[in-house]
Amino acid sequence: MGKVMLEVKDLKTKYITRHGEDVYAVDGVSLKIEEGKSLGIAGESGCGKSTLALSLMGYYFAPLYYQSGSIIVDGINITKMNPDDVRKKILGNEIAYIPQAAMNALNPTQKIIKFIEDVIHAHNPKATKKDIYDLAKERFEILGLPESVLQKHAVELSGGMKQRTVIAISTILSPKVLIADEPSSALDVTSQKMVIKMMRNLMEKGFIKSMIFITHELPLLYNVTDDIVVMYAGQLIEEGKSKEMVFDPIHPYSKGLMGS
Template identity: 65%
Template structure:
């Protein structure tokens, strides 16, 4: 049986506005991921996907704040007060992050090798610059990038090369868990295919042990994820295998999300796209009932008045009274 690398329990993180209002973008999220598995996180813009990705790092930079909950990586709690220990011993080694809009994450005035030298100076100071270069060149070659990229400036690289370079830099320390936040959103179809293949290679070559893949393109997860969680308004509303969530969703939001997307599957060509009415709730205020109730055609007064707890059906988790 595979060991559970990541355990998140009742995690709550929020943004604080200038008026000192708290916006709980992640509100009571619990999830687990096993070694060797890919967990997809999907939902429309503003559902809390990227905030969850940031929150899993355990390092909270204002206006993002930690409220409660736990994050365990390989049995060790990473919600700690010693931020310097977290930077040196957890980030990059235990868990690493590919940021959204990663192509803009590189300083245009520095060569690629400089980024890697800075990482190694912090985490593996015993290595000489030549050792670092040789290690990076080997890693880049293994990930289908020419070692010549190391001596290039970011503006000399194409969009797809920048994205692959960010992935290589993010995994240079072989983290146990990689969190990829919308890694294909700004790429054309050909570059998306290359990046997806590269990410799969990271698992196959044991550069990473597990992957959390965040995207708003739910059908994309069918080709990479073992399990999928659907987020809505800061909560997880459904979790199941890729086949279950994509082809047989339970929660009304999951169903509506799939109905609003184009999919390349056989027979889907003649299906009409259905827009989800309304907009997500305001997370500044306390929501007593189901957060999807005002947009759900099945909702009644009971859905709006009382808190909706998770249910389990054949190892699938969903949050709905129906």
């Protein structure tokens, strides 16, 4: 058994409606990811996948609230930490997040290199512009992105290029765990292939140690992840190796989902 990079124990998070009702979008979720492994999360819209991703990052903003359970990243229980300390010490360095519609996360008024400077200065205020540029240039070239992208604005990039740029920026600090929430959605097949290749390179070259991959594109999970878990109504109802889950699921819901 390899080193555990992320362990989640009985995590419960809820939304509080304007009428004061509790809606448990993540209801008793437990999972574990080892170093060098990738985990796919599948499920229909509204099952709690994105809420789980936000919860693992500690992004608790009303109406989403933490209820109970623990999130341990490389031995550090972040649920016991002050939110400001999580933002400064954990996010980006230990665990990183690629949100849905990530291509819209770039500031249209900033050049890509300025955006990267802001990200790195949030964690290392002493970093010089030259050091940041050299790091970004090296990382972009390794991941198949031309250096010229650094001097461009987001509006000058195609959708696929913006998506790959956001992935490169999200992993610029080499986090131990990467959570990718539908990173290939809204892209054509060719762009999807390039995004998947890029994420594989991140794992192979050691820029990230483990990955959670959330998507509706079930064939992608079979080709990208080692294991798959199926989520329904805030709970994980089945888990197994990717090949088993795609071709021979056991739970009736898993069968219906894979058959769809």
